[in-house]
Every structure is written in structure tokens, then in C-alpha cells.
Amino acid sequence: MDNVYKDYKITKNTQALLPSYRSDSSTLVFETGLKIYVKQNPLEIIKAACLDGFSTYEGRREAAIYRMGAKRKVPIAICPMRDIYAFPSLSPTNFHCHWLFFDHIQDFTSPKNDSRQTIVTFKNNRKLLLSVSPSVLEKQMYRTSLCILRCNQHGEQSRGVQYNPLTEYSGNADYTPTIAFNSLSNLE
Numbered sequence: 001m002d003n004v005y006k007d008y009k010i011t012k013n014t015q016a017l018l019p020s021y022r023s024d025s026s027t028l029v030f031e032t033g034l035k036i037y038v039k040q041n042p043l044e045i046i047k048a049a050c051l052d053g054f055s056t057y058e059g060r061r062e063a064a065i066y067r068m069g070a071k072r073k074v075p076i077a078i079c080p081m082r083d084i085y086a087f088p089s090l091s092p093t094n095f096h097c098h099w100l101f102f103d104h105i106q107d108f109t110s111p112k113n114d115s116r117q118t119i120v121t122f123k124n125n126r127k128l129l130l131s132v133s134p135s136v137l138e139k140q141m142y143r144t145s146l147c148i149l150r151c152n153q154h155g156e157q158s159r160g161v162q163y164n165p166l167t168e169y170s171g172n173a174d175y176t177p178t179i180a181f182n183s184l185s186n187l188e
Helices: 040-052 056-066 133-156
Strands: 014-019 027-031 034-038 074-077 084-087 099-101 104-109 118-122 127-130
Touching: 014 040, 014 118, 027 040, 034 099, 040 056, 040 074, 040 104, 056 074, 074 133, 084 133, 104 133, 118 133
Parallel strands: none
Antiparallel strands: 014 027, 014 099, 027 034, 074 084, 084 099, 104 118, 118 127
8 A cells, every 4th residue: 555644845846736536535646756645635735835935825826816807716836936826626625626737737638429528648658537527627827827828927027037028938949038137327
């Protein structure tokens, strides 16, 4: 039998937090190449990770609602400085909710003859069957990408980087952001 851990720290290798249907654990964690059973439930793990990132789950959720307008199944910027973003497949309080980590998702498709389910393929080719339609997952992916964009815009503005959507990075390796520096003469 697999080891069961008391708690779990989300890392860049975390792919998904799934409900565990075993009596000795609450969460099955998918990491790149690993399956880990944990006593904490998925939402407790998400909340602890937000605290590790110097915020609260409620604060991250409220910020996402404010910046994006979505009020249900809100993606969470767990640690924007480390590019860790996750989204729920269902209401986060639903026992059957799966938390998926955006950076690890390669693709998703509908199984043959069942448009109410989705097969998620992770970048390491691990597959996960979800009981949500591909359109729901597509909407969650879109919301999460919008959350990432808003976090990056905010971070650039905080660091004095001028944001211009017409010259925003578009995969061009020669892209150099425009940085606005305050000169000492402006302080006089």
C-alpha cells in the first residue's frame, strides 16, 4: 500500500489535486511522475499554498473576481512569482472537485460518445478522465489564462514596466519590454 502523508506543499511539479476515494486519505496528488496520497483535502492544500505565497485563498479569490469578473469556479493565482496557477473543475467545496494546474495541461478531448466527460492530457502524457464537458474545461482554461495575463500586467506595472498591449510579448525571442525608470531629476 502507498504511503499517506499528513500534508502536502504545492510545487512547480504539481499537476493536479484529486479527491481520494480511499478511507485513509482525502487527496490524490499528481506530480510529474508521482502519485501521492495526502490526509488534507484539496481545498486545504490550496489554502495552505496561498498562505505560503503570503496571501490567503480568500484574498486570491477576491482579487481574481475583481480583476476578471468571474464569480464561480474562479482560478487561483497560488504563487504568481513562481507561475503557479490552478483552477477547479467544479465548485471548490464539492467533494468531487479536481484542481488542475494550468502549466501542466497539454491538451483535452472528449471521449467517443460522451460529451459530458473530458480526457485531460498532461505534458508528461499522463491522462485524467474528468466528469465535466470539454466546453467547461475550455472556459476554465480561458479564465486561468486571463488570470495569468492580469497578474503579469499588474506585476509589470508594479515594477515600472510600461504595459502596451500592441507590443506585448507574442513569442518573439527578440522582444524587449519597455521599462520606465524614474530619474533623479524628477525627485527635485
